[in-house]
Amino acid sequence: MDFDVIVIGAGAAGMMCAAQAGQRRRRVLLIDHAARIGERIRISGGGRCNFTNRHISAENFLSQNPHFARSALARYSQFDFIKLVERYRIPYHEKTLGQLFCDDSARQIIAMLHAECDAGGVQWAQPCSVQSIERIDDGLRFELMTGHGRLRCQSLVIASGGLAIPKLGATPFGYKVAEQFNLPVIAPKPALVPLALPAEMLAPLQALAGASLHVATHCDAQPAAFREGMLITHRGLSGPAILQISSYWQMQEYGGGKRLPIAIDLLPGVDAAAWIAPHRHGKATLASLLAGHLPKRFAQEWCALHDWVKPLTEHSSRDLAEMIAALKGWALMPAGTLGYAKAEVTLGGVDTDALSSRTMESKTVPGLYFTGEVVDVTGWLGGYNFQWAWSSGWVAGQFA
Numbered sequence: 332m333d334f335d336v337i338v339i340g341a342g343a344a345g346m347m348c349a350a351q352a353g354q355r356r357r358r359v360l361l362i363d364h365a366a367r368i369g370e371r372i373r374i375s376g377g378g379r380c381n382f383t384n385r386h387i388s389a390e391n392f393l394s395q396n397p398h399f400a401r402s403a404l405a406r407y408s409q410f411d412f413i414k415l416v417e418r419y420r421i422p423y424h425e426k427t428l429g430q431l432f433c434d435d436s437a438r439q440i441i442a443m444l445h446a447e448c449d450a451g452g453v454q455w456a457q458p459c460s461v462q463s464i465e466r467i468d469d470g471l472r473f474e475l476m477t478g479h480g481r482l483r484c485q486s487l488v489i490a491s492g493g494l495a496i497p498k499l500g501a502t503p504f505g506y507k508v509a510e511q512f513n514l515p516v517i518a519p520k521p522a523l524v525p526l527a528l529p530a531e532m533l534a535p536l537q538a539l540a541g542a543s544l545h546v547a548t549h550c551d552a553q554p555a556a557f558r559e560g561m562l563i564t565h566r567g568l569s570g571p572a573i574l575q576i577s578s579y580w581q582m583q584e585y586g587g588g589k590r591l592p593i594a595i596d597l598l599p600g601v602d603a604a605a606w607i608a609p610h611r612h613g614k615a616t617l618a619s620l621l622a623g624h625l626p627k628r629f630a631q632e633w634c635a636l637h638d639w640v641k642p643l644t645e646h647s648s649r650d651l652a653e654m655i656a657a658l659k660g661w662a663l664m665p666a667g668t669l670g671y672a673k674a675e676v677t678l679g680g681v682d683t684d685a686l687s688s689r690t691m692e693s694k695t696v697p698g699l700y701f702t703g704e705v706v707d708v709t710g711w712l713g714g715y716n717f718q719w720a721w722s723s724g725w726v727a728g729q730f731a
């Protein structure tokens with residue numbers, strides 16, 4: 332069967348792209364190997380899908396080329412997607428930090444994308460596996476061998492996502508296609524992922540598993556700092572402040588240099604030196620003071636971990652300086668991450684140098700497009716990853 336466009340991957344980016352290409356009157360086939368479409372949308376945001384964020388700029392994304400996302404994000408912005416959601420009368424609300432969620436169910440976003448595909452006459456093939464892809468007709472078309480037989484198309488869009496949560500159907504398909512056509516791939520890594528702590532660090536914190544704290548995290552010389560919640564778990568640290576900084580911690584590996592610890596500010600917005608000064612010569616312990624800001628048990632364990640258990644008056648000026656420094660930048664070197672099984676997204680992917688930021692088409696293989704998470708563009712937590720999927724999918728849909 333012949334099509335103008337075949338899109339592989341019926342997730343966020345693939346459905347947006349297929350709908351747009353179809354509405355341009357291209358004959359489009361959307362393939363997915365999973366029986367159900369948009370599974371990642373369905374489970375996102377606790378079933379309510381944090382579908383975008385009111386405040387989006389290229390600074391909210393990690394990539395080897397931090398400017399790459401600008402074009403797509405400007406051409407199809409969060410406001411365009413919000414308009415689409417409003418056109419379908421899907422009720423939504425802002426939760427925090429500009430994050431927009433459905434009031435009722437993420438399934439409404441899937442139904443909306445399905446309806447947009449129907450409006451473009453998109454045909455579906457699912458579950459359908461793709462066994463091979465070849466260029467034919469002197470590179471003018473692609474031929475795919477699939478579970479639905481031999482298929483041909485002029486434009487081939489790879490929207491097969493990243494590797495997070497393999498049990499939801501994630502595969503390295505997109506990276507393999509890139510490699511087949513000699514497009515470079517930035518080594519994928521789990522991102523927005525809980526961090527594991529080394530055993531000697533974990534043991535004293537075990538008793539605190541379940542405790543949550545409001546902190547600010549940062550890493551290395553990165554300008555980004557995240558003032559959000561942190562959760563102590565049986566294996567290490569989680570919660571939004573940790574998931575956010577995990578992507579930057581993972582990013583350090585690309586430089587090939589030494590990995591630096593993450594830093595946790597336990598008193599965000601507080602001048603620790605000024606806060607501690609009036610108690611400098613008193614009988615209070617650091618733990619008792621900290622209990623005014625942090626959960627009591629955490630304050631006690633954290634001070635015991637550092638051996639700061641005596642009344643403050645018995646600590647030297649040097650101890651005090653160390654306390655202040657640790658409160659504002661507790662340096663923790665994770666043992667690793669909890670991996671793709673617990674990650675929300677994948678860092679790395681198809682190298683943006685190989686793609687046009689205006690069209691998402693390969694610079695060397697005409698007609699081959701990559702869109703969504705398979706590309707080396709990774710957003711912060713908070714609706715940024717879906718917006719990248721909508722924006723890059725929309726752009727590819729204008730040209731494929």
Ligand code: FDA
Nearest residue numbers: 340342343344364375376381491492504703704714716717
């Ligand atoms: P996506 O993964 O959505 O789709 C890829 C599709 O390709 C899938 O349907 C898959 O079955 C198919 N596929 C894979 N391999 C294939 C193959 N070999 N052959 C055929 N088909 C294949 N983001 C956000 O902004 N807000 C949020 O609230 C959340 N919440 C969230 C929760 C959880 C638990 C996870 C794991 C992730 C999120 N995310 C998120 C991230 C968000 O889900 C993600 O960035 C987008 O879904 C990426 O969209 P894509 O279309 O690129 O991939």
